[in-house]
Amino acid sequence: MPFNLLVLACLTYVAFLFLIAFVAERRALSGGRRWLGSPLVYTLSLSIYCTAWTFYGAVGYAARSGLEFVTIYLGPTLVFVGWWWVLRKLVRIGRQQRVTSIADMISSRYGKSSGLGVIVTLICVVAATPYIALQLQSVTLSFGVFAAAGTYGWALPDTNSTALWVAGGLALFTILFGTRNLDANEQHTGVVIAIAVEAVVKLVALIAVGIFVVWVVADGPGDIVARINDSRIADWDLVPSRWAGLIALSAAAVITLPRMFQVLVVECGDDRNLGTASWAFPLYLAGMSIFVVPIAVVGLKVMPEGANPDLFVLTLPLSQGQGGLAMLAFLGGFSSATSMVIVASIALATMVSNHVVMPLWLRLRPARAVSGDVRRLVLNARRFSIAGVLGLGYLYYSLSGGSAALAAIGLISFAGVAQMLPAMLGGIFWRGATRVGAGIGLVTGFAVWAYTLFLPSFGPGGVFPLEVFTIGPFGLGWLRPQALFGVEGMDPLIHALFWSLTCNTACFALGSLLSFPSPVERVQGLAFVNVFDTERAEPRAWEVGRVEPEELLKLAQRILGDELALAFFETAAQAQGTGGYLPDPTPEFLDALERKLAGAVGAAAAHAMIAELAGRARVTVADLIRVADETAQIMEYSSTLESQREELERTARQLREANEKLTQLSIQKDAFLSQISHELRTPMTSIRAFSEILMEGDVPPEMAAQQARIIHDEAIRLTRLLDDLLNLSVLENGTVQLDLxxxxxxxxxxxxxxxxxxxxxxxxxxxxxxxxxxxxxxxxxxxxxxxxxxxxxxxxxxxxxxxxxxxxxxxxxxxxxxxxxxxxxxxxxxxxxxxxxxxxxxxxxxxxxxxxxxxxxxxxxxxxxxxxxxxxxxxxxxxxxxxxxxxxxxxxxxxxxxx
Amino acid sequence: MKRRSPVFLARRAYRLRRLRDAARLLPLVGMFFFLLPILWAPGATDRRDTAIDGIYLFVIWGLLIAIAALLARPLGTGEEPEAGEGQERDDSDIPPGGPR
The missing domain is CATH 3.30.565.10 (Histidine kinase-like ATPase, C-terminal domain)
Known part of the structure; x- marks a missing residue:
């Protein structure tokens, strides 16, 4: 196949995706969200779990380690089939708290802590960068396959430049569709639809290659079974610790990977979609893996010795002269890589802008007042972050030289993000989990992971010199990265996973047991853990009456945009029974506003912004009682009294306002009456005076004419005044005739x-x-x-x-x-x-x-x-x-x- | 002949709760069957039965998917009001679907 044709096909495919994303955004704007938010689209969007690492790499994995590859899918299957345990709760919390990312979720749970947000963001970026590099590598490699097999003898000039082009194109697409708006909840319809389409392409491609292999190259399933048992794949050994460990690891990763969290929780438009996804997503995974072993076996047999099994999906059809099928497979792999990169960079960019850029900006900005266009700032921060994340991925790729070490990076990345699991699960199931515990646990787990798995992955002499591996740092044998505390003979991955999660969980638990949570933490803890039981266990954290609604509106306009902010304020004002655009700053309203803003800039930043205007955040007695569910009746009673008193004060304030308005009107009416008598009297006086002069008769004609004109003008003034009054009363009675x-x-x-x-x-x-x-x-x-x-x-x-x-x-x-x-x-x-x-x-x-x-x-x-x-x-x-x-x-x- | 109808209130709510129990149990069942190969595969057998192992895994996988699909619809989202949250009594001998 000519290489130029391949590039053309790629570009056409990308243009097609652009078109789909564009049309979907249009449809979403005009209200046609129904099919966009359907369970099918939701399930398909989840398929970004299957990256190029899965699409190409699974076959290679099977060729090397037999059935072990399937563990990567079994973990997620168990998580989804068991959606009633964790996923349902995550999605509900995500919707109730308007969570924008996994960092936002953890920061929000532990008292809207910005420190935790930064830690989680850092972990995610470090863990995802090599993974993105892996995707770039796979696209470059697959280009290379076509270039090498090209009948024209066309060789790829420079793999680095291919990767650069791919990274640039992806950045462009992501920025175009991922940062178009800053609306509530961070949902990106266009991107999700494009991802869903890509999901179909990759499934169809892999199944098509599978069918070709089973029924065209081999003689059907029976033959395949025989071939499998004959091939060297059948020699694989199941390592129990790896088998169980990898199932657990992939189960953890499917909920903690930033990109999975993005599609699973943030983009979830409807809780009911999860019920369908609970079986449909495992079905998709099964579909993606059912032909993996057959392709590997036939590939090993048919392809020449030494061929890279990672690329069998592509090279096998090519070697059989099936250019079209190979093209389909290529597009499948391309889809897998691009969709992963797009969603991962959106998720990471959201985190970076909400948890690193915004807090920094809030702290460094000189004036107290919220100034400047925050919207643009956030969007630009996000755009730069997307470019930055992809840039990092490209840098990693070109520095590591696209080595074979990249192939293992998928699991290393999984283990990195799995460090968020204790803080996350602890946060939603254990009310005693505290910010201190979560922070210590995350940092410890991340450090152990980096020391035992991530840094050693660069190989002896990469980051650590060889001696560190053999005799330990400074000769301390028990600190050897791959034999921590003298535990030798373990598989390095399982060793790292075991120690990092053990230390992480232990620190998390101990830190939580020994520290004391702040009130906001306790309230948030209750809201997360009992998300289904409590109607709205939200903290009503704001003092009333200090803040000018107009200031709030200014803030909201800067973040949400004029139209949205005005609409939100208007609805709130109507709900309170007052007209106009400025509702009373009740605790409920401030709370709703905070969550609305949190949808755009994250919980911690939104909280800080409102705190700046509304003053000290306060946790009311009622909230604390809900937290300390020892039912202290008397305290509850006094809190009821307090809230009633506040209610009374509000009513009294409204009455005072109404009274003031009435008094003012009455004064004005008096003023107007004297005004209007004056207005009527002045022309009347001149009319009377001049008409008296005219009556006396002996006036020269030109003077008479002038005086008559004055009389006429004054009469017109009078008429106009009376017209206005009449006009008004006609309009008020609704008896006016309209000329439509x-x-x-x-x-x-x-x-x-x-x-x-x-x-x-x-x-x-x-x-x-x-x-x-x-x-x-x-x-x-x-x-x-x-x-x-x-x-x-x-x-x-x-x-x-x-x-x-x-x-x-x-x-x-x-x-x-x-x-x-x-x-x-x-x-x-x-x-x-x-x-x-x-x-x-x-x-x-x-x-x-x-x-x-x-x-x-x-x-x-x-x-x-x-x-x-x-x-x-x-x-x-x-x-x-x-x-x-x-x-x-x-x-x-x-x-x-x-x- | 009239079947003995035990004293039982809020039958549907009861069924729904047991359905949720089933949904919670399903991943544990899946985990058991997925971990089962550990017990036999490394037993240093010389039989070359990778294909059979694979088929076993995919059959379990398919069953899990099928059961999850059957459970998903009646489960809803857990938000639907539990019609008539009643007392639970004598719940030992109710066949699924029960006499109505």
Missing amino acids: RLANLNELIDKALRAAGQTRPERVFVVHRDLPSEALFLRTDPDRLAQVFINLISNSRKYCDAARPELKINVKQRGARVIVDFIDNGSGIPKDKQQIIFEKFTRLTDSARAGGAGLGLAICREIMANLGGTIAYLPAQGGAAFRVTLPLRLEKHPFADAA
Whole structure:
């Protein structure tokens, strides 16, 4: 097969994946999540467990060690079949706590500790780097196979450059689809779908090669059985410690590998998917391994002596002249490698950005206030981390020179991540597990693993000189890396696994027994361990009333983005029964907000951010009682009293606010009455005076004309005032006649801007618009709507106090509704006034008598109600901001039903 | 002839709980059968029976998958309300599915 054709096929395949990911993201956005989150897709996405190491390496493993390869699949099978024990709990906790990664889970369980997050992140990065290198190697090797077998005698120029290209391409794909959004829960629909497709490709490829081998090369299953028993594979010896140890190791790895945790817990959209995956994923694994031994046996027989059994899946069809089948196998291996690398780098990048970059940034940033665009920071941190992780993988690959030592690295990596098992299982089953214990256990386990397995894997003379292996460091024989404490003759892998996990678990248990947890830890411990029993054993950790909701909104906007944050605040405000966008900062609300933020930046960072605004985090008596389940009735009673008192205080505050508003309104009404009498009186006086002069008769005609004009002008002023009042009462009664027709929003805004230009025409206003987004046709009453726009723009022209005033007009369509935002860069409306600006007779500044009697916004509100929409003040936009929401197609008078 | 119907309340909830027990037991059963080869394979037999060993493993594997699939649907997610959490009495002689 020509090498160029192979590259072309690869590129086409990648383009196809891009397309699928893109379409899936689109579908997810338009709400078509149903099949995207189906159990089938979930199960297929889990298949990233099977990497290139499995796809190619299993056959090689079988050729060397017989049936031992199957242990790598038996462990996960047991874990999934036993999903009722661990997986169900993990997934539930993951959803309830909005866990973003395995580091987040462990940090969150142990009191939202950022230190633990860093340790876990470090372990994961160190363990995953060689694994990623392994994937790059497998892709490079498989390219090499085609190049060598090419009929054109085409040789691969440089394996390093191939690996570099592959790493670069993967980084690009991952950054494009893995860091597009920072939405809650870290779910990446596009990536998951692409992974699911790749899962199908690799299964089909391996089974196709298997069928070809069994029924075409050999003579069916009977022949295969005979061949197996004849081949040298049948000479393999089952080593009991390895057999049991590897089953345990793979079982541990399937839940602690960062990439597995990502698809298993973080991307899990629905608990019910797990029930299906409990049997479907083992089925997939069985499908991936059923033809491994047949391929190995036939390969050993057919291929020339010395051929690399790791590549039989590819070379066997090639040697039989089956170019197409080999191509399919190649794509299968390519899929295995790419899907693993993509998910692993997303998972690691999330950890690095949430547990290393964010805490550092929170600590190093000079000002106390949350400043700058955190969203961009997080996303960029994530992008750089992805590039960094892949870069590390490439570096490892090129430094190790793609040696055969890489083949063993899969298991070494497994043993590394297995160090998180005690902290994880202890965290979800043992309430007594503490942060100190988990920290000591993790560090000890990681150190022992590195000393006994990871560093020795570079071989004698690699990191450790040969003497260290034979006589121990500094001549201390009991510290030999592969014979710790004098235990000799063990398989190195099992030796390392045994000692690292033993020391890890012992330190974890002892540390937990001897240390004392902080209150937050105890509350989180309860929430994790009893995740099914307690309705919501969340810590209500926030003091109330200290924090300005507007500050919270600013923070949320920086992390979640404007739209999401506003929507979240609006829903919360509605749930509390208050309108607008600023809910009361109740403990429940702060808690919900914290978890929402945690979905984007991780629990520890979210906790720290809110703590900065809301002050000291506090664990209430009620929480402590839940923790210390000695039912101290009296304490519970007093805590109930306390919470009732808080409730009363809140109600009282709301009442006070309402009262204040009423008082203010009444004062304003009085003020308005005197104002309006004044307004009515002034023209009346001049009308009376001039008409008296006219009545006396002997006025020169030109003077008479001038006086008549004054009388006329004053009469018009009076009429306008009365019109406004009348208009308002008509609108309020809902008896207004609407003139519904189609109107172009763009033209409407143009018209409003022109008309409002007459207000303070001397001011130069910069208007920012996005014309394409305004190209909407509305069915509404255009004149009334224009009136609202004119009013808002003139207000802005009148009151915006910036030296270089700017006005931003944003138009968005959300389903059947249109949102128009008017945002200027002035000082905005103070919070205490935001409540009353839409009331009648409200004027914020007495000095700026810019016409009007304080009816403008009141009229706007009534018009919008008549048009089936709303107008509201948008807080925290860096100036005065109004949001007009209206239906795209107004069918009938909104009050027609009520009338 | 009327079958003796023992005093038993909340039969369905009871069945569901036993189903969960089964789900918890399944991996232990699987572990037992997967570890069984340790007992016979290294027995230094000269018989070349790797194929048979492999077939044995895949048969156990298939059975586990089948049982898990049978259990998965009625198990749900454990979130469904246990209809009528009643007393458990006299649970010794109820055949699966029981008289209704």
